[in-house]
Amino acid sequence: MPNKNHKLAAIVFTDIVGYTRQMEEDEQRTMQLLQKQREIIFPLVKEYEGEVIKEIGDGLMMMFNSSVDAVRFAIKMQQALNGEELTIRAGIHMGDVIFKDGDIFGSAVNTAARIEPLAEPNGICISENVKQQLGNKDIRMISQGRKELKGVNRPIEIFEVFIEGVSQERKITAATVIKDIWGRYVIQIAAGYLIAAWIIKMAVSSIVDKNFFSPHIVELTWIILISLMPTVIIISYFHGKRERNKWHKAELIGLPANILLSILLVFFMFNGEDLGAATEAITVKNEKGDNVERYVVKSEFRKKVCIYNFTNISNDTTLDWQQYMVAPLIEYDLSQDIFIRPKSAIKFSQKLSGAGFPDGLDLPVSIMKKFARYYHLGFFMSGTFDITDGQFIFKTKLYETKNGKLISERVFEGANLFVIIDDITVKVKEDMGVPMAHIEEVVDLPIDEIFTNSTVSLEHFSLAERELMFGNYESATKHYESAIEEDPGFAFGYVSLAQTYLNSNQVEKGRNALGKAMQYIDKVPERLQFRIKIINFIINAEPEKAMSVIKMWVELYPEDIEGHKTLAQRHLNSNNIEGAIAEYKTILRLDPEQYDYLPKIGKLYQELENQDSALRYFHLYAKEFPKDYKSYYNIGEYYEKIADFENAKKYYEKAYVLEPSNVNVSSKLAKIEFDQGNFESAFEGYNKVLGISKTAKDSAEAFSYLSSYFQAKGQMVKSVEAFEKTQALRKKFMAPIQIIFNRCFMVSKYIEANETEKIFGFLDKSAKELNPPLDGVISFGYLFAYLELEDDKNAEKQIPIAVEVTKVFGESKLLANIDFAWARIYEMREDFDKSIEYYDLFFESLPTAHWVRNDVCRVYRKMEDYDKAEKNILIALKHAPYSGVRNYEASLLYYEMGEKDKAFEYLKTANEIWKDADPGYKEANEAKAKLAEMEMGS
Numbered sequence: 001m002p003n004k005n006h007k008l009a010a011i012v013f014t015d016i017v018g019y020t021r022q023m024e025e026d027e028q029r030t031m032q033l034l035q036k037q038r039e040i041i042f043p044l045v046k047e048y049e050g051e052v053i054k055e056i057g058d059g060l061m062m063m064f065n066s067s068v069d070a071v072r073f074a075i076k077m078q079q080a081l082n083g084e085e086l087t088i089r090a091g092i093h094m095g096d097v098i099f100k101d102g103d104i105f106g107s108a109v110n111t112a113a114r115i116e117p118l119a120e121p122n123g124i125c126i127s128e129n130v131k132q133q134l135g136n137k138d139i140r141m142i143s144q145g146r147k148e149l150k151g152v153n154r155p156i157e158i159f160e161v162f163i164e165g166v167s168q169e170r171k172i173t174a175a176t177v178i179k180d181i182w183g184r185y186v187i188q189i190a191a192g193y194l195i196a197a198w199i200i201k202m203a204v205s206s207i208v209d210k211n212f213f214s215p216h217i218v219e220l221t222w223i224i225l226i227s228l229m230p231t232v233i234i235i236s237y238f239h240g241k242r243e244r245n246k247w248h249k250a251e252l253i254g255l256p257a258n259i260l261l262s263i264l265l266v267f268f269m270f271n272g273e274d275l276g277a278a279t280e281a282i283t284v285k286n287e288k289g290d291n292v293e294r295y296v297v298k299s300e301f302r303k304k305v306c307i308y309n310f311t312n313i314s315n316d317t318t319l320d321w322q323q324y325m326v327a328p329l330i331e332y333d334l335s336q337d338i339f340i341r342p343k344s345a346i347k348f349s350q351k352l353s354g355a356g357f358p359d360g361l362d363l364p365v366s367i368m369k370k371f372a373r374y375y376h377l378g379f380f381m382s383g384t385f386d387i388t389d390g391q392f393i394f395k396t397k398l399y400e401t402k403n404g405k406l407i408s409e410r411v412f413e414g415a416n417l418f419v420i421i422d423d424i425t426v427k428v429k430e431d432m433g434v435p436m437a438h439i440e441e442v443v444d445l446p447i448d449e450i451f452t453n454s455t456v457s458l459e460h461f462s463l464a465e466r467e468l469m470f471g472n473y474e475s476a477t478k479h480y481e482s483a484i485e486e487d488p489g490f491a492f493g494y495v496s497l498a499q500t501y502l503n504s505n506q507v508e509k510g511r512n513a514l515g516k517a518m519q520y521i522d523k524v525p526e527r528l529q530f531r532i533k534i535i536n537f538i539i540n541a542e543p544e545k546a547m548s549v550i551k552m553w554v555e556l557y558p559e560d561i562e563g564h565k566t567l568a569q570r571h572l573n574s575n576n577i578e579g580a581i582a583e584y585k586t587i588l589r590l591d592p593e594q595y596d597y598l599p600k601i602g603k604l605y606q607e608l609e610n611q612d613s614a615l616r617y618f619h620l621y622a623k624e625f626p627k628d629y630k631s632y633y634n635i636g637e638y639y640e641k642i643a644d645f646e647n648a649k650k651y652y653e654k655a656y657v658l659e660p661s662n663v664n665v666s667s668k669l670a671k672i673e674f675d676q677g678n679f680e681s682a683f684e685g686y687n688k689v690l691g692i693s694k695t696a697k698d699s700a701e702a703f704s705y706l707s708s709y710f711q712a713k714g715q716m717v718k719s720v721e722a723f724e725k726t727q728a729l730r731k732k733f734m735a736p737i738q739i740i741f742n743r744c745f746m747v748s749k750y751i752e753a754n755e756t757e758k759i760f761g762f763l764d765k766s767a768k769e770l771n772p773p774l775d776g777v778i779s780f781g782y783l784f785a786y787l788e789l790e791d792d793k794n795a796e797k798q799i800p801i802a803v804e805v806t807k808v809f810g811e812s813k814l815l816a817n818i819d820f821a822w823a824r825i826y827e828m829r830e831d832f833d834k835s836i837e838y839y840d841l842f843f844e845s846l847p848t849a850h851w852v853r854n855d856v857c858r859v860y861r862k863m864e865d866y867d868k869a870e871k872n873i874l875i876a877l878k879h880a881p882y883s884g885v886r887n888y889e890a891s892l893l894y895y896e897m898g899e900k901d902k903a904f905e906y907l908k909t910a911n912e913i914w915k916d917a918d919p920g921y922k923e924a925n926e927a928k929a930k931l932a933e934m935e936m937g938s
Contacts, residue, residue: 009235010070010094010130011112012062017087017121019058033086034058040080048073057773063104067133069092074124075163082166083920087391087474091116093127120160122166123493126890128157181237185676197225208435227262231255302591303432304341306372306380306439307331309360314386323361325462333425333447336525338560343375350470354694365404372401376595379432398431407431409582417446417455450524452493457486461493471732473504491520495532502539524675527562534566540775543810561587562596575813575845577604595624596804598633609847614638629659636668641848643878645675645830663698665778667705674709677882682709700729714751714884714917714924723749737774740766744781751788754920759785776805782820792828795821816845821854832863850879857893867895884913888927907931
């Protein structure tokens, strides 16, 4: 049976605010307020079916059957008192009460009495169990947090009721919320959690660095910990003082939602990221062809950084040379680590000059970001240096290329430049995210041990490098000589001096300098030691030994991209295109972010006439870099080489939109105009290219294209003039020996321009001046000259010399020129079968050299094998439909075949192309005479 002495009831306590003070000031008036309280409140208690248990001084204790009635009564009471002189606060709690002698007792009564003082004047405070009883009733409340109440064994949450027309809106403010969450220990717990999370992150970072795990694990840990912050806040809000409460609805919804969102966040942020070890096993072939498994750093953890020139901000101009030397020193120091790809601005000074920064100093961040993106380098850095009281002050800034974000700013001070360089490189590695375990384990010798320890020597070296940028080889040589004079053990200085000697035709001096470099070879990083040995063997006519060194390099360090790159180049020199492709693919397996090798592979596949594979690699690059002009330029070149001029033009135009000032793009568009028979547009295009050329290199490229244009038009005098301008400009950025070699392979221009004496004078002079084995290259010049003059006997004399040159330098790719020469010689001797045999050998080496199809057609025509002749001339015309030479040959072929209408059309085209040809241009005169003959015959 229910106990009639007990009841679950809502207890309400009220109290007049300031009652004691008012009694002291005006007792009679205060007594009137008590009466007014009875008159207003008692009827309301009855209205809400409550009971006034007793009056306690100025306060009242009331009881209601439900929390809803108690709260609605209290609200109505405060609204009724609003505007009256009587100011009351109220407290409400729900609990079990005991009846005795007309009074009530129990913990619920005590709790309600303790809650009432917490209310603001004209306010109402309720306990958490009253709030729960209210459910979804339209009553606004705000938590005051958990409160310790006298006589109550645990803290309980108190809520303030908002009374329409009475409560101030200011109570529900940021300050109130902060006060609430502070009382619940939310802020304190959240702060502790963040500190603990940071400690966990640092511990994970230490473990990752030590064990060379993926650095993404650190970021993953931090994201998980931070994403769970809402869960920490919710739990601390409801359980901040550790009392055992049942789960709140907000927790039951909020916690699972937060965990789900955290999982989704992690998935989207780290989907596709490698969270395993930072190394991976790869399989490569050694020099014996056996598969070997090696562990290498995964591509995404290899670091690539562009280092720009440091600006001298001191007043000491004698230090200006350091502006151009600090970046190469940092590059050199970083290059000891095969997993870091550094590139200093000196490597692309011509491009910087074209962008309006000839000195490469004080570059805007946007320009630095542009070139770092161009070379696919993930970071770029710049800096300044000052000097005070003999102490250098270097300031560096490291940026992330992807977004241009400044990652770090550092200051380095000291009297020793070399020590500062060492310090900078270590910090750059750290700031790029290289694991500390790797930094500590990798070989990192001091820069003054592997370069030079003399600042005087370093200054001369820097000045030499600057002189080379402008093609001043004589001045550069003097500075290099001064550099090694100051530091006789400067191994890298000897290498640079040797290369300058060789490029200046001082072969013996070059060999001696390389000998000195070999003597001090232990003073350079190991990968550079391989390079020194390779150059040494090549200049001493031992290409097989050079190849053995490269293979040893790749075998010992299969993860070193530079080794594979060098091997690929030797394969290309030997015309082993498949071997070069294999090395390029190995590079991409080692580091898939070596994106420049994608179009390189595409171009090599195109040389093998594997068009599908070629286009696939071009598109792979374009997919990675849809905003890079090279993406469309590469595809344009692809279509041009397969004679799809419409698509070529479309892609070149896309490249032009992205890079309208690029000389190569504009030149290609002009060439396409020519290939489509728009000669005037082509000429205008080439002149436009000259107008946009900003550097000597750009201008040389423009004149080279213009020379080819004049040659195609039969204007050989102008072609030679344009070529001479090209050569003059090349002196500003190209080695003297390279300029001589370029002319050797262009001798036919001079002979066609009736400048035979001039070109033979050049060849004779070069042959006398060049030292062995460089002088042998001149044999190619003589060979081409005699072929153009149809002097088969003298041409044949040059072949053994030319063949020997290819063996000396290991440049067997040049043997295709020998096959071509034999084919021409046998044609002159009317041994056409032998001629065709050598042409077939030529196409085995260079299957895409379609310009030679014209010569093959001529031989088959002389053999009266018209089907094969036609097949070859159609291929030739497909690739150059407006070549005067090819159209003329086609007219001769079809004339002999009896198809005179076709012959006439091709002949007219040839004459149209050559209408402005030089008076002495042989083919043009022959075509003009043939056309007149055919017109008279018709």
